[in-house]
Amino acid sequence: MFKTDQRLRRLYNKYNRLLFDGQLPESTVLGWDTALHGDKLGQTISIEEDGNKYYIVSISTEIKKLPIIVHQTLVHEMSHIRLYPFMKHGKGKWKDEVIRVVVKGGWELW
Numbered sequence: 001m002f003k004t005d006q007r008l009r010r011l012y013n014k015y016n017r018l019l020f021d022g023q024l025p026e027s028t029v030l031g032w033d034t035a036l037h038g039d040k041l042g043q044t045i046s047i048e049e050d051g052n053k054y055y056i057v058s059i060s061t062e063i064k065k066l067p068i069i070v071h072q073t074l075v076h077e078m079s080h081i082r083l084y085p086f087m088k089h090g091k092g093k094w095k096d097e098v099i100r101v102v103v104k105g106g107w108e109l110w
Contacts, residue, residue: 001034004030008057030074032059033058036058037060037062057074079097082097
């Protein structure tokens with residue numbers, strides 16, 4: 001089950017400003033998801049309706065009481081939004097994005 005959360009919204013707004021220069025969409029929906037388990041800590045999906053695109057970021061409820069993991073997971077998912085439609089991990093675009101976030105000041109998250 002997915003449930004929106006104001007704490008995640010505040011963190012998203014903070015990291016959007018600090019690490020993404022406010023360029024990620026404000027319309028992104030953020031929430032906790034009981035369906036995410038194990039190594040699936042977060043998930044980002046893109047939805048297009050009536051010519052508008054928005055994103056839904058789900059964070060596993062299993063990490064809710066682990067603040068640094070929540071922060072890391074959220075920034076990870078925000079990087080997926082920035083790189084959309086490129087959603088793969090590994091070398092190239094993903095590696096460049098991780099380096100960009102670290103240089104911007106996100107190094108304490110990793």
